[in-house]
Each structure stands twice: as C-alpha cells, then as structure tokens.
Amino acid sequence: MKSLKAQNHPLSSSTHELEVLEAQSEITPFYKKLKESGLFPLKPTQIEVLQINMGKMCNQVCKHCHVDAGPDRKEIMTRDTMGFCLDVIRNENIKNVDLTGGAPEMNPDFRWFVEEIRKISDKINIIVRCNLTIIVANPKYNDLPEFFKTNRIDIASSLPYFTAVKTDSQRGEGVFEKSIKALNMLNAVGYGIAGSGLVLDLVYNPSGAFLPASQSDLELEFKKKLSSQYGIEFNSLFTITNLPISRFLEYLIRSENYESYMEKLLDAYNPVAAANVMCRNTISVGWDGFLYDCDFNQMLELKVETTGSQHISEWNQIQLLNRNIVVNQHCFGCTAGAGSSCGGTTS
Amino acid sequence: MKTYYNSEDLKKFGKIADFQKPMADKFFDYYGEVFKAGALTAREKSLIALAVSHAIQCPYCIEAYTVDTMEKGCDEEQMMEAVHVAAAIRGGASLVHSTQMMNKVKEISM
Ligand code: SF4
Ligand code: SF4
Numbered sequence: 001m002k003s004l005k006a007q008n009h010p011l012s013s014s015t016h017e018l019e020v021l022e023a024q025s026e027i028t029p030f031y032k033k034l035k036e037s038g039l040f041p042l043k044p045t046q047i048e049v050l051q052i053n054m055g056k057m058c059n060q061v062c063k064h065c066h067v068d069a070g071p072d073r074k075e076i077m078t079r080d081t082m083g084f085c086l087d088v089i090r091n092e093n094i095k096n097v098d099l100t101g102g103a104p105e106m107n108p109d110f111r112w113f114v115e116e117i118r119k120i121s122d123k124i125n126i127i128v129r130c131n132l133t134i135i136v137a138n139p140k141y142n143d144l145p146e147f148f149k150t151n152r153i154d155i156a157s158s159l160p161y162f163t164a165v166k167t168d169s170q171r172g173e174g175v176f177e178k179s180i181k182a183l184n185m186l187n188a189v190g191y192g193i194a195g196s197g198l199v200l201d202l203v204y205n206p207s208g209a210f211l212p213a214s215q216s217d218l219e220l221e222f223k224k225k226l227s228s229q230y231g232i233e234f235n236s237l238f239t240i241t242n243l244p245i246s247r248f249l250e251y252l253i254r255s256e257n258y259e260s261y262m263e264k265l266l267d268a269y270n271p272v273a274a275a276n277v278m279c280r281n282t283i284s285v286g287w288d289g290f291l292y293d294c295d296f297n298q299m300l301e302l303k304v305e306t307t308g309s310q311h312i313s314e315w316n317q318i319q320l321l322n323r324n325i326v327v328n329q330h331c332f333g334c335t336a337g338a339g340s341s342c343g344g345t346t347s
Numbered sequence: 348m349k350t351y352y353n354s355e356d357l358k359k360f361g362k363i364a365d366f367q368k369p370m371a372d373k374f375f376d377y378y379g380e381v382f383k384a385g386a387l388t389a390r391e392k393s394l395i396a397l398a399v400s401h402a403i404q405c406p407y408c409i410e411a412y413t414v415d416t417m418e419k420g421c422d423e424e425q426m427m428e429a430v431h432v433a434a435a436i437r438g439g440a441s442l443v444h445s446t447q448m449m450n451k452v453k454e455i456s457m
Contacts, residue, residue: 166422206417213420217390221420 001061001172003070004247011250012068014301020253021244021329027262030331037271041324042280047317049096049282051295051342052085053077054104054113056287059137062158062171064205064248066299069102076106081289082113084312090120092317098282098342100129100295105144118151127154129342132182133175145189154199155191156238156342157183160207162225170207183232192234200233203344205240209257211268211337212239215345238344241265243296243333265332273339276346279325285312293325295342296333302326357407390419397426398433 004012011017034040055076058069089097097117104110105128117126128148135144148155159179160170167176183200187193192200202222206212219237226232242248244261252258279293283304289312292298306323309316339346364371382392393416400408416426 161422163422163424165424204420208417210414210417213418214389217388218420221390 001063001070003056003061003068003072004250005068006070006072009250011246011253014299017245017249017300018328020249024259024262024329026259027266027329027332030327030329033266033269033332033335034274034327037274039271039274042277042327044321044323044325045280047092047094047281047283047320049098049278050085050089050094050285051098051100051282052285053287053295053298054099054101054107054110056102057106058102058131059106059134060103060131060172060175062247063251064170064207064242066243066246066248066296067102068246068299073102075287077109077287077289079109079112081285081287081312082109082116084289084315085113085285086116086120088312088315089117089124092315094124096125096127098127098129100342103131103134104128105130105134105141111147114147114151114153122152125154126151127156130155130157132157132159132179135182135185136178142185145186145191148186148191149189149198152198154201155186156201156203158203158205159183159222160205162222162229166207180230180232183226183234184230187231187233192232194233199235201236201238202234203238203240205242209252209255209261209264211264212241212340215239215338236344238342239338239340240342240344241333241336241340243330243340245296245330246299262329262332265336268336269332270335270337270339270347272347273337273345274335276339276341277331277334278341278343278346279334283320289313291315291320296330297326300328300330302328352406354406354410357410360407390416390421393419394421394425394429398429401430402433402437 011020031040034042053067056067056069056073057071057076058073059071061070088094099114101107107113114126114128117124130144135141157179158171160167164176167179168174186200189198190196191198204212204218204222212218215237218239222237223234226234244252244258249258252261279297282294284292284295284298286292286298291304291310291312292302293304303310304320304323305326306316306319308314309319334340334346361375382389382396393412396408397412397416400412413426
C-alpha cells in the first residue's frame, strides 16, 4: 500500500481536505459549539508539552494514519531543526517532550536527539510514540528497548486490539505478531513491569467508523487478554478517537461513512472534553520546524496564528501563549464522548 | 422505494414521546437505568442486547447494538458468539417442544 501522497490522491492536499470538511453544511461549525461552551476563541492554558514530529517516514502504512506516513515518505527532521528544538526545551524549561512521526526511530539522528534532550535534564519526561514493529523491522533496531531504558524514555505504542485479525486489518498483514514480539522484548528489559519505573502505555483506536470504548473497561480487557495469552504486561491503555483527516478521511468517504461519522462526533460533543483539548497545553513541531497547535493541525498545514513565532527558530513564548488556537470541523474528534488526545480521554 | 423499515427512523426513536410523553419518559428512564453498568458490565449488557435483537429480529436494534458492542470494544468473534447464543436458544426452544410432539405420538400410537 502506498501513501495518499504517492498515489497523488486528491486528499493528500490539505486544502482539499479542508474543503471536504467545511462542505458538510448540516454539521454545526465547531467554533459555534465552542462559543456555546464559552470557549471561543480557544486559548492555550500553558505550554507543558512539546510534541515533535521527526518525519513522515514509517515502516508501516496503517489504513487510518492521519500523517499519511509510510516508507515512501521522505520528509525528515534535520539535525539543525533538532538543534532549535533543544534550545527551546532548554530555554523554556519544557517538562514533556513527545517524539512522534512516522516512526521517529527511522530518523538517522533520533538517538543523538534523545541523548541531547536527556543531557538537558534528568527530569524531562520524554515520550516516544513507538509503533512496536520498528523494533523487529531490522537488526539495527533490535536494541531499541535497551536504548529507551538507558535514556529513561516512556513508551506509548499503538495496538488496536488484542487479536491479530483486528490489528492487522488496520495496521497491515503480520503487524500483530510482530507487535507481540516487540512487546515481549520491551517487557524483557523491564518496560511495563510493576516497580520497574519504565512506562509502557498502549494506545487503542477503533478499527472503523465508530467511537472508542470506555478507557478503563477496555484497559481491563486488554490486560486480561494480553497477560493470559501472551504473558505481556503494560501500564495504561489510552483510547483515542480517529479524526476525520488524511487516510481515515479517505476511508470514511470511500466506505460512505463520512456523513454519519461526522454526525456521530457532533452528537457526542462534550463541553468538558472541549475545555481539556490537548492543543491548550501543547505545541506541535513539524518535521521542517514549523509550529502548530497539534499534530492534526500540522497535517492540515494550519500553522499557529502568530505574527512572529511560526517556526521553532523564532519561538516566542508570549506570542504563543496569547494566540488563538486554529479550529475546524476535524476538532469534533477531540471533543466526542469522553474526549480524545494523545494521552487518551480528557474528561 | 417504500419499505416498512427505514434505517433513518432509528434516529426518530425519541420522537415516540410526541404522542405519549409520560410513558415515553418512563420508558427511556428505565432503558437508561437498565443499560448502566451494575452487577453486569455495560459491555456484557450490550452483548446480551445484541443477542436479543437477533432473537426478536428487530433491524433497528441489530443496527444500534452492532455499533454499540463495537463501541464497547467487542470484536466480531464475540459478537457472532452472542448471536449463536440467541440462535441456540431459539433452536433449542423449537426442539425442546418436540417432547410434546413425542408425548402426543406415544399417546395416540399403538
Ligand atoms: S499510524 Fe503510526 S505506525 Fe501507522 S503508518 Fe502512521 S505513523 Fe506509521
Ligand atoms: S484537532 Fe487539534 S486544534 Fe482541534 S481540538 Fe483537537 S487538539 Fe485542538
């Protein structure tokens, strides 16, 4: 399977994605819902998390991927841009650094970057969004669990279900088996094991046009099944709602689920979740250093609305804290039901 | 084409209150209470509802509880097993009545 970009698909253009999202007149505009909740314009509360997209290259081509990542994507963060990120982490005393992609580990400077962040402070919480299969994709990645452990990294990994059929239908043939192997390797060095202090969280997202289950119920189910069938331990399960952008949007339209899915998100709008959306305490950095309110806005190429702080090299904390967050119809994915963020539910 | 069943009508379920509000209110309160997690989890109740939907062959309920079980984290295998429970009970109910047939056969046979 190729990325939408490699297929030259119309939905690989963010302008077209936004046209599609805005064309559905029966769906109330998101900003109006925010207004009803007294949240418009949406403002940041603080900047606690720097989420860095290290590139769109990935060893997988998941059907729902909002990044449209894959082996055919060549966009990758350079060491220079990482240098600007390090300055911001150091100067602005950033407490949480969240490394994502693509598969961030495929960036040739990934390990250098992680070590440089760790040198800044022992206290920084570094999260790597590891897709698991990368660990077993090539012998050069087999020592990643050790590397993560040495640098006290927290791991957040997607696993859509505890069965092969459902996982593979979303993430590709054979992904479940490889993921289980990688989870065993992470457990073997202590990740997810009680008392080790090494955090291994799993991320669930629905494999289709429906909303996620209750986070706590599903966590119990995952723990029971993964432990009894594969001897796997992990810390927490985060449930995430699929946002209607990129490959998931393409799936929704192709399967004729788009309209009903948007209605479902709108019907499930939750003002408490709206007050806690992750863009209020996060800045997302693109592979080329541009700044966004979140990873989704990044993929839609909606840069932060500031006059002089749109790139990591020109970071201006005051401007960023005073900005209005850019919202559009895709945001309904963050406010449905119990809410959704990179850290799971928000209400 | 006009049909007796229209999936759009599922969304109008709440409208039954337009013709008789007090009873509808009582029904929906009760309905909500029934499906809350209690001695059974919300997930278990949803699977029971899916099975019953098939036993009573209600297309609205089948659609609603297919989505609901998936949104409760069930997979296709679990859902199909629930339907088999309904089928087994329905089939069993027919078959167990054959004891009446057998009784009658014995009663009137030489
Ligand atoms: S969802 Fe993650 S693992 Fe899958 S293609 Fe996208 S970036 Fe890669
Ligand atoms: S999509 Fe991004 S900008 Fe919109 S609500 Fe979610 S986190 Fe905020």
